[in-house]
Structures are given as structure tokens and as C-alpha cells.
Amino acid sequence: MAERGAGDRGGFGRGFGRGRGDRGRGDRGRGGRRGGRRDEEEKWVPVTKLGRLVKEGKITSLEQIYLHSLPVKEHQIVDTLLGGRLKDEVMKIMPVQKQTRAGQRTRFKAFVVVGDSDGHVGLGVKCAKEVATAIRGAIILAKLSVVPVRRGFWGNKIGKPHTVPCKVTGKCGSVTVRLVPAPRGAGIVAARVPKKVLQFAGIEDVYTSSRGSTKTLGNFVKATFDCLMKTYGFLTPDLWLETRFSKSPFQEYTDLLAKPTKTILIENTERIEA
Amino acid sequence: MGEVHIGLPGPWAENCREKADHYTTKIGGLPDWPIPEPNIKRELLYCRVCDGRLCLVAQVYAPILSTKLNIEERAIYIFGCPNQDCGKNPDSWRAIRLQKGDQDSEPNLALSNTLPSEKESFPMDGASNWLKDTLLMNDSGKLNDGSVGDKKLDDLARAFSEASALSSCSKKQNRKKRNNSSTRARVGRTTAEETPVPVLPCFYIYFQTNQAHGSIDAVSSFYSSLTLKEDAYAATDTDEEEKWVGETYEYDKALGADTTYLKFKKQMDTYPEQCLRYSYGGIPLLATSNSMEPDKCIHCGSPLVYELQLFSPILYFLQQAANASVACSADGWSWITLIVYTCSRVCTSYLNS
Numbered sequence: 001m002a003e004r005g006a007g008d009r010g011g012f013g014r015g016f017g018r019g020r021g022d023r024g025r026g027d028r029g030r031g032g033r034r035g036g037r038r039d040e041e042e043k044w045v046p047v048t049k050l051g052r053l054v055k056e057g058k059i060t061s062l063e064q065i066y067l068h069s070l071p072v073k074e075h076q077i078v079d080t081l082l083g084g085r086l087k088d089e090v091m092k093i094m095p096v097q098k099q100t101r102a103g104q105r106t107r108f109k110a111f112v113v114v115g116d117s118d119g120h121v122g123l124g125v126k127c128a129k130e131v132a133t134a135i136r137g138a139i140i141l142a143k144l145s146v147v148p149v150r151r152g153f154w155g156n157k158i159g160k161p162h163t164v165p166c167k168v169t170g171k172c173g174s175v176t177v178r179l180v181p182a183p184r185g186a187g188i189v190a191a192r193v194p195k196k197v198l199q200f201a202g203i204e205d206v207y208t209s210s211r212g213s214t215k216t217l218g219n220f221v222k223a224t225f226d227c228l229m230k231t232y233g234f235l236t237p238d239l240w241l242e243t244r245f246s247k248s249p250f251q252e253y254t255d256l257l258a259k260p261t262k263t264i265l266i267e268n269t270e271r272i273e274a
Numbered sequence: 275m276g277e278v279h280i281g282l283p284g285p286w287a288e289n290c291r292e293k294a295d296h297y298t299t300k301i302g303g304l305p306d307w308p309i310p311e312p313n314i315k316r317e318l319l320y321c322r323v324c325d326g327r328l329c330l331v332a333q334v335y336a337p338i339l340s341t342k343l344n345i346e347e348r349a350i351y352i353f354g355c356p357n358q359d360c361g362k363n364p365d366s367w368r369a370i371r372l373q374k375g376d377q378d379s380e381p382n383l384a385l386s387n388t389l390p391s392e393k394e395s396f397p398m399d400g401a402s403n404w405l406k407d408t409l410l411m412n413d414s415g416k417l418n419d420g421s422v423g424d425k426k427l428d429d430l431a432r433a434f435s436e437a438s439a440l441s442s443c444s445k446k447q448n449r450k451k452r453n454n455s456s457t458r459a460r461v462g463r464t465t466a467e468e469t470p471v472p473v474l475p476c477f478y479i480y481f482q483t484n485q486a487h488g489s490i491d492a493v494s495s496f497y498s499s500l501t502l503k504e505d506a507y508a509a510t511d512t513d514e515e516e517k518w519v520g521e522t523y524e525y526d527k528a529l530g531a532d533t534t535y536l537k538f539k540k541q542m543d544t545y546p547e548q549c550l551r552y553s554y555g556g557i558p559l560l561a562t563s564n565s566m567e568p569d570k571c572i573h574c575g576s577p578l579v580y581e582l583q584l585f586s587p588i589l590y591f592l593q594q595a596a597n598a599s600v601a602c603s604a605d606g607w608s609w610i611t612l613i614v615y616t617c618s619r620v621c622t623s624y625l626n627s
Contacts, residue, residue: 045587046586047542049608073530074539096521096522107523125527126526137526141528144528144530218518250608254358
């Protein structure tokens with residue numbers, strides 16, 4: 001070990017933050033780049049424990065997160081798990097105004113819907129002073145709100161599910177949207193705005209019925225999104241089978257790390273006896 | 275006073291037990307005491323919950339250089355318990371503040387149990403006083419965890435998921451006054467340790483002053499995945515029946531995250547790797563909206579002031595390094611931020627031992 005302490009102290013000042021300045025500015029050895037242009041896109045340092053597990057690759061699909069109702073607090077989680085399949089689209093940018101003493105202050109509100117057309121959809125709404133900021137912020141919020149969408153059949157259970165499993169209704173403000181299962185080939189029978197959301201969700205055929213002031217399209221699109229969230233909340237006879245609880249990812253990997261031998265055991269901890 | 279210093283991760287230490295001096299700011303490793311280690315009371319270095327040895331989480335050189343107060347020799351040490359179960363208990367965390375007083379006074383040797391391991395020899399270099407103040411974990415420290423019965427949780431089955439969520443621990447300062455006739459800070463260069471003290475992988479921190487807030491928007495430009503055509507959006511939607519009416523300003527909200535957390539995340543995204551945030555007398559960056567107000571200093575009664583906070587990228591880096599080395603690991607911890615408050619009067623009263 002070199003004589004670091006004695007030499008360095010005389011070298012630079014005692015001001016805060018400079019105690020180890022010259023040593024600190026060496027190569028970080030962690031593969032990162034410093035200064036100038038920071039490349040934020042590739043460098044994701046997870047803040048939450050779930051983020052750390054996703055980054056390490058211990059969680060491979062969003063379904064594991066949904067199964068334990070873990071809140072997703074970092075949009076990079078969804079990016080990592082859904083990757084390139086996720087598409088986004090700006091539905092509307094509209095100016096909202098606020099009256100101030102010095103005139104009107106205009107901000108832009110962006111509505112963005114993201115989805116992979118295969119059972120995952122998210123909706124983000126963001127207000128900002130600039131259009132670009134609003135769009136980017138809305139994309140991030142939409143990714144944070146990605147939910148699973150349950151699809152089912154209208155009649156015979158042949159092929160892949162193509163419509164909603166049952167009649168569901170969602171509400172936001174005064175707008176209520178009702179989704180009704182439709183036979184194959186019916187297509188999405190809806191107004192232009194909710195049709196986009198339903199396409200991103202991966203629903204192929206559905207009848208819709210709406211009520212209320214659908215002119216407030218912000219509420220309309222949120223009501224449709226709320227409706228899609230409810231598809232997995234509806235108890236149908238095929239869900240009557242009793243739940244076999246499994247360990248949440250945190251518990252699983254805590255136990256994994258606590259064990260001296262690193263064998264991966266995924267156990268079902270409880271089984272409810274009839 | 276309002277200036278914010280962001281602590282970014284610097285180089286790794288070659289050996290996690292290597293010595294530095296108390297002017298270094300670092301994460302993990304062994305604490306660099308400016309006074310001989312046996313002079314430090316044993317209870318301060320052991321966990322209150324499991325009585326295991328605490329390991330150093332962060333050592334921050336924190337002088338106060340304002341017009342009224344000028345304390346150059348001041349350092350804060352933050353300790354945590356590596357035991358898996360203790361990590362969620364606020365009692366197992368401890369922060370110690372060491373500073374040098376201005377006037378010399380009668381030295382009192384503190385009788386602490388000497389630890390058999392550290393036998394560093396520090397040459398005596400004049401009578402300076404190092405006053406140690408202990409910042410202890412408040413018992414009602416907020417830790418969002420099912421085992422503590424946090425009010426946010428509805429059922430215990432979600433304990434682990436919530437433990438990873440917003441947990442800010444605020445530490446209150448508890449001043450133990452001790453007067454040491456200890457050395458000036460000339461740290462010896464010993465390297466070998468006889469008994470293994472738990473130590474986390476060590477890396478150094480360098481500081482950057484926070485840039486102006488205008489850069490936050492610039493950073494969000496890195497997230498773009500659309501090509502923007504601003505004029506295209508302004509003139510769409512000429513259909514009569516599809517006017518978007520009645521929209522007003524709306525606060526950010528997502529399914530799993532509320533406005534406070536989103537603002538916190540926005541600040542974190544300006545420097546995604548930030549480990550430490552120092553701002554004496556500034557405003558802490560909170561991740562939840564229902565954080566506690568710190569109480570008063572229990573020794574002098576003056577209000578506590580925010581000094582610094584640690585962030586969870588520390589845990590990420592420590593866990594990355596722990597995979598490769600034999601040092602103890604930070605796996606039991608899952609907090610988002612750790613906030614340290616110190617006495618605003620920087621009190622240095624004496625303890626009658």
C-alpha cells in the first residue's frame with residue numbers, strides 16, 4: 001500500500017468534495033463513461049430491488065411481476081422484459097391553459113399508448129411546457145402502467161383467444177365503456193380513439209358500447225384502459241381452481257442468496273387443502 | 275448552504291481492506307478513524323439488534339465551512355448490519371459523526387473495550403480533541419417493511435415487495451460526548467487485520483456539484499423513441515366529432531408510482547449512478563410523501579438539519595462486486611434512500627462518564 005495519506009493531504013485543499021479528488025477522477029474500471037455526453041440509454045442503474053433482479057436476469061417475464069402484484073417503479077424494467085415488441089403511439093397533444101396575471105400559460109398534454117399487440121398495454125398522460133418533453137414523459141409513464149389484458153373466446157374454444165372473455169365495463173369521469181365479446185372476423189367495432197388502445201392490447205374482435213360525454217376523449221381513452229385492466233379482475237369458472245401460492249421473486253432470491261450452495265429451487269410454499 | 279453535491283462512484287479499491295485517511299469519501303471498506311480504534315466505544319460498532327459487528331457502509335468527509343462555523347475536521351461514518359434479518363430493522367443502522375473541536379480541554383480517556391484486532395499505532399501528535407457524536411437510528415424510523423408493521427401494507431404477503439419500495443430511513447442524531455486525547459489525524463499504513471471484521475466491497479466517491487435544473491429536460495431527450503414532428507401534431511384532428519375538450523393540467527401518475535416518487539426518479543435520472551447527495555442545510559430528496567419530520571437533537575435540543583443521503587445505486591454496485599469477492603454482501607438491504615440529519619448547532623457538549 002502506498003503512502004497515500006501522508007502525501008495527499010498536503011497536496012490539495014481541504015474543501016469539501018476534494019478530499020480524494022485526484023484519485024477519484026481516475027478510470028472507474030466499471031466500464032462507464034464520464035463527463036461530456038452521458039450515454040444514459042444503455043446505462044441503467046436500478047434503484048429498486050425489482051429493478052436489480054430484472055437487470056440481473058433473474059426475472060424473465062412480466063407475468064412473474066404481475067403474479068405477485070409488485071409495483072413497477074422503473075420504466076426500464078418494462079423495456080428490458082418486453083424489449084422491442086413494445087410499440088408506442090402518440091394519440092393526441094393538446095394545449096392546456098392556465099390563466100395567470102401575466103397572461104395565459106400554455107402547457108402541452110400528451111396522451112401516449114404503448115403495447116405489444118399481444119396482451120400488454122399501457123397508457124401515459126403527461127403535461128409539460130414543451131411538446132417533446134411531454135411526449136417523452138408520457139412514454140415513460142405509459143411503460144410504467146403496462147397491464148396484462150385477458151383475452152378469451154366468443155363461442156367455441158378453437159385456436160387462440162381473440163376477444164374479451166366476458167362483458168366488462170370501465171369508467172372514467174362521466175364516460176363508461178363496455179366491451180362485449182364478438183365472434184371472429186367482427187373486428188374492433190369502436191370509435192377511432194378506443195380502437196387504437198384495443199389494437200395495442202391485442203384484441204382482435206370486440207363490440208363496444210359507450211355512454212357519457214365521450215367528447216372528452218381523455219376520459220374516453222382512460223375508460224377504455226380501465227376496462228382492459230378489469231379483464232383480469234373478473235372471476236370466471238375456469239379460475240375456480242384454488243390458488244397454489246408460490247414465492248415472490250424477492251423471497252425466492254433472498255433464499256437463494258442465503259443458501260451456501262447456489263442451487264435454484266422454486267418451491268410452492270403453500271397448498272390450500274380443500 | 276443550498277448547494278448540492280452529488281457523489282458519483284469512482285474507482286474501486288484494489289483491496290477492500292485498504293487504508294485511506296479520514297479525508298476520503300468512500301463506500302464500504304474499513305473505516306478510517308482519525309483516532310485510535312480502541313478509543314471508540316464498543317457499543318457504537320455493534321448492532322443493537324443482533325450484537326454482531328457492524329460494517330461500514332459509507333464514510334463521508336464533511337467539513338462545515340460557513341462564515342459562522344468553521345469545522346474542517348469533520349467526518350461522518352454510516353454503519354449497517356450485514357445480518358440478513360437486521361437489514362430491515364431501523365435499529366441496526368448507525369451513523370457516527372467525528373469532529374475536532376476548536377479549544378483544547380482536559381483530555382478524558384474513554385474506557386472502551388479494546389478490540390483485539392485493530393492494533394494500529396498512531397503517533398501522538400499534540401493534544402487535539404476529537405469529539406465524537408453518534409447519530410442513532412430513531413426507533414420509529416420509517417422503513418417500509420411488513421415486519422415493522424408499516425401502515426402502507428395491507429397484507430404481510432407483500433412484505434418483501436414493499437420492502438424494496440419506498441424506504442427512507444431518517445436517522446436522528448444522538449450526541450455522546452467524549453473527549454479523547456487522541457492523535458492528530460495521521461493514519462498509519464497498516465494493512466493486515468488479525469480478526470476478520472465484516473467489510474463491504476470498497477469504492478471511492480468523487481463529487482460533482484449539481485448542474486442547473488435546466489439540464490433535466492436535456493436528459494429526458496435520451497429516452498426518446500419517436501421522431502418528433504411537432505407541427506404535425508398541432509394541426510391534426512379536424513373531425514368535428516373528435517374534439518378533445520375539457521382537458522386540464524394533470525399531475526403525473528402511474529400505476530405503481532405516485533407524483534413524489536416520479537419527481538424523485540426524475541432527479542435520479544439526471545445522474546443515474548449517484549450514490550450520495552450532500553447538501554448541508556438543504557432539502558432532502560424524498561421518495562415518498564409521508565416521511566417523518568426529524569426530531570430535535572437529544573443532547574442540545576436544537577433542531578436537526580438535513581445533511582446527506584445515500585441512494586440505492588450503492589446497493590447495486592455493492593451487490594455487483596460481492597458476486598466476485600469474498601467480502602460480506604449487502605444483499606439483505608433493500609432501501610431506496612437513507613437520510614442523515616445532524617444537529618444544526620453542531621453541539622459539542624460533554625458527557626459525564
